[in-house]
Amino acid sequence: MSYKASNVWIANLSHTFKKQVKPTLSDINLSIPKGQLTALIGRSGCGKSTLLQMIAGLMIPSDGAIRIGGHTVTKPSAKWNMMFQNPSLYPWMTVRESAALGLVFAGTYKDKKDKVEDLLDMVGLSELKDENVQKLSGGQQQRVALARSLATEPEVLLLDEPFSALDAFTRTTLQNEVAQICHDQGITMVMVTHDIDEAVAMADNVIIMSQNPGEIVGDLKVNFSYPRDRNSEEFIILKEKLFGEFEKIDQAKQKELLEMA
Numbered sequence: 701m702s703y704k705a706s707n708v709w710i711a712n713l714s715h716t717f718k719k720q721v722k723p724t725l726s727d728i729n730l731s732i733p734k735g736q737l738t739a740l741i742g743r744s745g746c747g748k749s750t751l752l753q754m755i756a757g758l759m760i761p762s763d764g765a766i767r768i769g770g771h772t773v774t775k776p777s778a779k780w781n782m783m784f785q786n787p788s789l790y791p792w793m794t795v796r797e798s799a800a801l802g803l804v805f806a807g808t809y810k811d812k813k814d815k816v817e818d819l820l821d822m823v824g825l826s827e828l829k830d831e832n833v834q835k836l837s838g839g840q841q842q843r844v845a846l847a848r849s850l851a852t853e854p855e856v857l858l859l860d861e862p863f864s865a866l867d868a869f870t871r872t873t874l875q876n877e878v879a880q881i882c883h884d885q886g887i888t889m890v891m892v893t894h895d896i897d898e899a900v901a902m903a904d905n906v907i908i909m910s911q912n913p914g915e916i917v918g919d920l921k922v923n924f925s926y927p928r929d930r931n932s933e934e935f936i937i938l939k940e941k942l943f944g945e946f947e948k949i950d951q952a953k954q955k956e957l958l959e960m961a
């Protein structure tokens with residue numbers, strides 16, 4: 701497997717947490733090309749967030765390697781930016797200050813002021829730039845977090861169920877917008893979700909994980925253009941296919957448990 705052609709490259713990754721006997725993640729191999737939008741999907745507890753935190757450099761796997769753009773990941777970097785379920789904004793800051801935070805830390809805000817303004821316009825916050833973030837709704841706060849993540853021009857945007865706390869309407873809108881932004885800007889996206897609709901709406905490639913241990917058991921290509929029509933026949937067929945894959949995983953797991961009993 702080559703890593704030169706891929707933006708995120710994971711080889712033979714396994715992880716066993718301290719004081720545990722069984723591995724949480726086992727023999728994960730992934731090669732994600734630059735600019736591809738990937739969704740990691742699996743049941744709660746299968747190890748999705750653990751894997752994403754390893755890609756972000758927030759945790760080190762017990763075995764295997766991760767490379768981004770040819771560099772081995774050993775710590776967090778502005779080149780690979782993580783966006784969480786909770787927007788994690790400082791309550792005393794304005795929208796503009798919050799979005800600029802990554803650039804301020806990097807010492808490049810003075811040169812990139814216009815970038816922050818453009819991003820806030822792009823995520824639909826033009827009118828709210830001088831407001832305190834506490835005055836914003838959950839969806840608006842998540843847009844600020846998105847602008848903050850994009851301001852440092854990451855090669856890879858890592859998303860851990862970023863929309864799960866939002867109402868269905870806001871969630872759908874933001875899913876479409878983030879997919880379109882990543883697609884248009886050529887940003888490689890790796891998103892963790894257990895929402896099949898979200899995965900098919902946003903990703904070019906859906907990676908399916910099983911649990912105990914977390915392993916990659918399949919993948920599904922989604923070749924529809926953006927924005928995607930969730931009511932189209934092809935969209936619904938693909939969602940059913942993905943559901944079917946999960947049924948197969950469950951059946952295989954039950955068989956395994958029966959054989960062990």
Ligand SMILES: Nc1ncnc2c1ncn2[C@@H]1O[C@H](COP(=O)(O)OP(=O)(O)OP(=O)(O)O)[C@@H](O)[C@H]1O
Pocket residue numbers: 717718724742743744745746747748749750751894
């Ligand atoms: N620091 C830790 N120490 C020990 N076990 C852990 C630790 N962090 C996570 N785990 C365990 O590893 C497994 C995978 O956790 P993880 O949070 O990656 O799952 P997930 O797929 O993201 O689940 P969810 O969809 O509920 O967010 C779980 O069984 C969890 O209890």
Ligand SMILES: [Mg+2]
Pocket residue numbers: 748749750
């Ligand atoms: Mg998780």
